[in-house]
Amino acid sequence: MTHIAKINNEEFILHPLGGLFWTKKSLLLISDVHLGKVNHFRKFGAAVPRQAIHKNFLLLDQIVADFNPFQICFLGDLFHSSLNKEWELFENWVAKTPAEIILVSGNHDIISPILFEKLNIEIYQEWILDDFLLTHHPEERDGLFNFCGHIHPAIKLKGFGRQNLRLSCFFKTKNQLILPAFGEFTGTYTLKPTKKDEVYVIVEDKVVKV
Known part of the structure; x- marks a missing residue:
């Protein structure tokens, strides 16, 4: 179940997979997918199931089907490290995805921009x-509302007794909304909201x- 939020008089839909859809622009925002991370870990001996490689692409297919966006940003x-076998899967995914794709570069995005340009992806x-x-x-x-990622936000909720639950979330302050990590194989960082913040847990x- 999605949640609709109004920001600067614009409608945005928060999706439980971690994406954010700007209705007026038909623009889907997704952060921190970290494609290639599974192969990166397997290369160095981590016991990560091979089927985990395909999970992110299945989730991407799902959220794109839910919104049918004109653009995806x-x-x-987007990628966790240098070029590996998941790039071929990404090429196939881009080829079958009708939306225009844009990448706002992150600290892990070290793959050559030339390869993205060949896929008609602007950076x-x-x-x-x-x-x-x-x-x-x-x-x-000043004067701008910021959508961003990087943090992989989560909050800790306390239940009865000593029960604690940590959940990924969309974390909103007055002029900023931090998206949760979309990637299936990513960690989280626990934030402590103030009374002025808004938190949307998944x-x-x-x-x-909440």
Whole structure:
């Protein structure tokens, strides 16, 4: 179940897979997929199941089918490291995806821009649309609302007794929204919200404001 949020008088849909859809622009924002991470870990002996390689592409197919966006913007760390076998899977995914694809470069995006250009993917260090600033790292800019990633945000919820639950989330402050990591094989960083912040946790295929 998705959740609709109004930001600067624009409608955005928060998806339980971690993507954010800007309705007016038909623009899907996704952050921190970290493609290639599974192969990277397997290369160095980590016991990661091979089927995990395909999971991210299945999730990408699912969220694209849910919104049918005109554009998809990856907010950095699309790939985890240097070129590996997952690039071929990505090429195939791009070929069958009708949306225009844009990459806002992140710190892990070290693959040559030439390869992205061959797939007609534009790369930016940042992207300004109307009064919104799209980046990988969190940024503060006067007059602009920032959508970003990098942090892999989560919060810790306390239950009865000593029960604790840590959940990935969309983390919103006055002028910024940090998207959760989309990648299936990624960690999280626990943030502590203030009373002024808004937190939308992902739990049981739902986005819930807490």
